[in-house]
Amino acid sequence: MSSERLQADIETNAEFGAIDTDEGRGRTVLTGSSADRAAREYFVERLEDAGLTVSVDVIGNIAGRWVPPEADPTAAPVAVGSHLDSVPQGGIFDGPLGVYGALEAVRALQESDITLDRPVLVVSWTEEEGIRFDTGLLGSAVAAGVTPLSEALSLQDDDGITVEAALEDIGFRGADTLDPAGWDAWFELHVEQGRELESAGASVGVVEAISGITNCRVIVSGEANHAGATQMYQRRDALAAASQFVLDVEQAARDVANTMSESAVGTVGNMAVSPNANNVVPGEVTLTVDVRDVDRAAMDRIVDSARASAARIERDRPVETEFDQYRLTEPSGMAERCVSAVVAAADSTATDMMRMHSAALHDTANLAEQTDTVLLFAPSRDGISHNPLEWTDWVDCATATRVLAGAIADVAAESAHIPE
Amino acid sequence: MSSERLQADIETNAEFGAIDTDEGRGRTVLTGSSADRAAREYFVERLEDAGLTVSVDVIGNIAGRWVPPEADPTAAPVAVGSHLDSVPQGGIFDGPLGVYGALEAVRALQESDITLDRPVLVVSWTEEEGIRFDTGLLGSAVAAGVTPLSEALSLQDDDGITVEAALEDIGFRGADTLDPAGWDAWFELHVEQGRELESAGASVGVVEAISGITNCRVIVSGEANHAGATQMYQRRDALAAASQFVLDVEQAARDVANTMSESAVGTVGNMAVSPNANNVVPGEVTLTVDVRDVDRAAMDRIVDSARASAARIERDRPVETEFDQYRLTEPSGMAERCVSAVVAAADSTATDMMRMHSAALHDTANLAEQTDTVLLFAPSRDGISHNPLEWTDWVDCATATRVLAGAIADVAAESAHIPE
Known part of the structure; x- marks a missing residue:
């Protein structure tokens, strides 16, 4: 050759x-x-x-x-x-x-x-x-x-x-x-x-x-509002809520990789913020979670944690969340x-x-x-x-x-x- | 009339x-x-x-x-x-x-x-x-x-x-x-x-x-990489790091509003993720911080906390941060x-x-x-x-x-x- x-x-x-x-x-x-x-x-x-x-x-x-x-x-x-x-x-x-x-x-x-x-x-x-x-x-x-x-x-x-x-x-x-x-x-x-x-x-x-792969689409809905006139306690900030979710997904994937299957990974790779202006409290964030492993059970563990995070954030903050697992390819x-x-x-x-x-x-x-x-x-x-x-x-x-x-x-x- | x-x-x-x-x-x-x-x-x-x-x-x-x-x-x-x-x-x-x-x-x-x-x-x-x-x-x-x-x-x-x-x-x-x-x-x-x-x-x-207003531009630089093949411990995820920053700004503004000046606010309203694809670990995030109050000292306290957060994140995670306070209008x-x-x-x-x-x-x-x-x-x-x-x-x-x-x-x- x-x-x-x-x-x-x-x-x-x-x-x-x-x-x-x-x-x-x-x-x-x-x-x-x-x-x-x-x-x-x-x-x-x-x-x-x-x-x-x-x-x-x-x-x-x-x-x-x-x-x-x-x-x-x-x-x-x-x-x-x-x-x-x-x-x-x-x-x-x-x-x-x-x-x-x-x-x-x-x-x-x-x-x-x-x-x-x-x-x-x-x-x-x-x-x-x-x-x-x-x-x-x-x-x-x-x-x-x-x-x-x-x-x-x-x-x-x-x-x-x-x-x-x-x-x-x-x-x-x-x-x-x-x-x-x-x-x-x-x-x-x-x-x-x-x-x-x-x-x-x-x-x-x-x-x-x-590895198998699964993708979930998550929508966090709060309320767009003026970044100057909306006091901190009045806010329904979708980006702050989504940020908590990103960190939760990272932590869940780290935990599963450390304890269950070292090749397991979880990623939030894309995020769309609306209206995405520096003087507006974000009203909505859409993001995708990507989870992969050769062990299907490890994948499920990360997805379950992500779903639980969305539910917890909805309880703890004045936002709504949607969680849609729209794709699954088995290992x-x-x-x-x-x-x-x-x-x-x-x-x-x-x-x-x-x-x-x-x-x-x-x-x-x-x-x-x-x-x-x-x-x-x-x-x-x-x-x-x-x-x-x-x-x-x-x-x-x-x-x-x-x-x-x-x-x-x-x-x-x-x-x-x-x-x- | x-x-x-x-x-x-x-x-x-x-x-x-x-x-x-x-x-x-x-x-x-x-x-x-x-x-x-x-x-x-x-x-x-x-x-x-x-x-x-x-x-x-x-x-x-x-x-x-x-x-x-x-x-x-x-x-x-x-x-x-x-x-x-x-x-x-x-x-x-x-x-x-x-x-x-x-x-x-x-x-x-x-x-x-x-x-x-x-x-x-x-x-x-x-x-x-x-x-x-x-x-x-x-x-x-x-x-x-x-x-x-x-x-x-x-x-x-x-x-x-x-x-x-x-x-x-x-x-x-x-x-x-x-x-x-x-x-x-x-x-x-x-x-x-x-x-x-x-x-x-x-x-x-x-x-x-x-209120006065000040804006800071923050760039978080990690490394774009494959969302499947890059194990959790190998990542330099700019979005996860930026998410921590967003939560820190929110917490700093809440603290200042509760203890120093109740009208003080801090917002991350826009965020650009690169390359922003669901199968790529984010390599770079650019965002803007917007801080306002009638009390200049309260504004400074929030900006100082945000700057300290960026520095802390740079120490705790394998990312670099840039922090540029590019605009200031006094109360x-x-x-x-x-x-x-x-x-x-x-x-x-x-x-x-x-x-x-x-x-x-x-x-x-x-x-x-x-x-x-x-x-x-x-x-x-x-x-x-x-x-x-x-x-x-x-x-x-x-x-x-x-x-x-x-x-x-x-x-x-x-x-x-x-x-x-």
């Missing part, structure tokens, strides 16, 4: 939606934006350059299909990939490493003398981050039958633009379908977005379980057969590998109910991601891609050996 | 920038908006209908001048007015009651047989609320020499549009100047925006002192001569009047160093303002306007009597 070719692809992709930043290297690639269009068009070009047959499905997922010379074109394919969209001011590896790592693995297999029995699909999923349309893992959820297509297409952004219109606008509302239930296996390479690999000095992680286990293929590929290239959990959710979680799946991690410097400072050394990108190629080969052909 | 004419003017003015709202009656009139232009054009029309000579000054303040038949046109005028702009989703009385109450008082005096010795000015100040350009009381600050004209004109909104361009855009960048130092006196009628009059069952308040006392004129006018019409402080800042505070000033309050239902539920009964509007007219007459002519 060529680490230079992989690096060149990721660096070219990083130009789409690139942002000005003092430190690091960032990009903003929201689904259906011009940056997304450019990233997708370049990816299609690179698939075609490698001789893959490209299709775009009904929710904009892109797949490149390669039928190896000796393979049975009707055999269940091995699929591999990730996503190309990003959070606002995100990093350049989160998603693209897995997409271009998959393509580079295929190119390496094409150039090797390994005989493969099955076709290989290289896939990029739509709207993994869920920023513009507030629903992450969207493309894989539709492919896996978790979310009905009509529901996904009619999701709207803040301006009332639907997913369907956004995809049509960039020319990526396709007609094909992807059926993960018909796949032999699914592999995804992703950056860790944590510090475990770095701390352990390992080059690759093989994930045995992915999911990976297939032992795929995990073993990754372990074998790492062993045969003498790569330092560690078994771990993923606290971040990935498209792989949607696919785990449909086919045998596994997730591979490459190290993230300082654990930083969703930030221009996100970084994975190019040598680590190449090492993980080499293991990925070996694992694909292992699954796609009993007789396969690791490509050099 | 005609309460119907006053009500009709305020209700017509309420149509400019009117918003859809389930309850109450709201408007959004930001400086330089099309709603502001419409409100100003209607006001000019009504001044001219009443025979006043209209001028627009260099910062867009509008003045209508009336020289009573027996008056000396060269005598120092008595000026009276308020403002027409609003906060986002504000009420219909905050500002317009004082502007149209001033005009109605003049019309009442014109129709009476009172002999006045001095000209009367009816004034509407530019950008009182300070929403679009983040600097309140702007028009009166320029007129009073508190803010240099060039500085005021070059203030920018969030889109980089200057005050000068915004005023030119709506045709209200004038060439005249207003000189409060040359005025005999200044009167402003405003809604109370508090509950004191309502609680006391009084129809009019005469303000003896206006100001009203002129006994003007207060007495209001008291006499209320007495002679058997109006229930109470002496009080203003916790809300007003243009009058800027003028108090330049001339003799007084502020009158009309009751606010439930103390609500800066909200579509803001309400002052029409009969209270009329009563306060009658007292205003009497007080103007008292100051503008020794021999004057209260008009009916």
Whole structure:
């Protein structure tokens, strides 16, 4: 395989939606934006350059299909990939490493003398981050039958633009379908977005379980009023009440992480204050709670604490609260057969590998109910991601891609050996 | 005087920038908006209908001048007015009651047989609320020499549009100047925006002192990171840290109100979270602290506590804080001569009047160093303002306007009597 070719692809992709930043290297690639269009068009070009047959499905997922010379074109394919969209001011590896790592693995297999029995699909999923349309893992959820297509297409952004219109606008509302239930296996390479690999000095992680995730929307309603003329005892300050809630969620997640499951996390990441003027006591605050763990009981404990906090705040302060747990994805286990293929590929290239959990959710979680799946991690410097400072050394990108190629080969052909 | 004419003017003015709202009656009139232009054009029309000579000054303040038949046109005028702009989703009385109450008082005096010795000015100040350009009381600050004209004109909104361009855009960048130092006196009628009059069952308040105000901008910097993969102990969560700060400011203001000066208030009214995505640990929060009281020492106590909170949070959590006290307006006392004129006018019409402080800042505070000033309050239902539920009964509007007219007459002519 060529680490230079992989690096060149990721660096070219990083130009789409690139942002000005003092430190690091960032990009903003929201689904259906011009940056997304450019990233997708370049990816299609690179698939075609490698001789893959490209299709775009009904929710904009892109797949490149390669039928190896000796393979049975009707055999269940091995699929591999990730996503190309990003959070606002995100990093350049989160998603693209897995997409271009998959393509580079295929190119390496094409150039090797390994005989493969099955076709290989290289896939990029739509709207993994869920920023513009507030629903992450969207493309894989539709492919896996978790979310009905009509529901996904009619999701709207803040301006009332639907997913369907956004995809049509960039020319990526396709007609094909992807059926993960018909796949032999699914592999995804992703950056860790944590510090475990770095701390352990390992080059690759093989994930045995992915955290579940649940989201709750909380609305705190008080009364907007003049910040000068409303005395302290007369106030119904929604922001002060919401601030107590944020601290309670943090404390609950810390307690659960310390006593029950150390990987458990709880976050209030966004907050909208109304009317948000410096001379008005805030009348309403809307915020989202994000809770994740591989242990469903630990997740429930944090959500229960958050719900109890909202109720307590409503009793203690002159505000009302609404608490809506609107999303729940269960924790999911990976297939032992795929995990073993990754372990074998790492062993045969003498790569330092560690078994771990993923606290971040990935498209792989949607696919785990449909086919045998596994997730591979490459190290993230300082654990930083969703930030221009996100970084994975190019040598680590190449090492993980080499293991990925070996694992694909292992699954796609009993007789396969690791490509050099 | 005609309460119907006053009500009709305020209700017509309420149509400019009117918003859809389930309850109450709201408007959004930001400086330089099309709603502001419409409100100003209607006001000019009504001044001219009443025979006043209209001028627009260099910062867009509008003045209508009336020289009573027996008056000396060269005598120092008595000026009276308020403002027409609003906060986002504000009420219909905050500002317009004082502007149209001033005009109605003049019309009442014109129709009476009172002999006045001095000209009367009816004034509407530019950008009182300070929403679009983040600097309140702007028009009166320029007129009073508190803010240099060039500085005021070059203030920018969030889109980089200057005050000068915004005023030119709506045709209200004038060439005249207003000189409060040359005025005999200044009167402003405003809604109370508090509950004191309502609680006391009084129809009019005469303000003896206006609270000072100080604003501080606080930036809390942590590190944006993945909400799933960043374990609790690894986080540098700017929103959790900012939440602690919000609660500390609330507690400090409550403590000072309970122990030192009951009118003291401290508010965090706006907050910007970055990147503000539900799956990202917040990396930065910017917020504003607003502190007010008639007692400067009480204000300082709250600001000192807020500064100490920021320092403590920086010690206790892995975040950095910046604390910038960027604005300070001292508390100001009203002129006994003007207060007495209001008291006499209320007495002679058997109006229930109470002496009080203003916790809300007003243009009058800027003028108090330049001339003799007084502020009158009309009751606010439930103390609500800066909200579509803001309400002052029409009969209270009329009563306060009658007292205003009497007080103007008292100051503008020794021999004057209260008009009916």
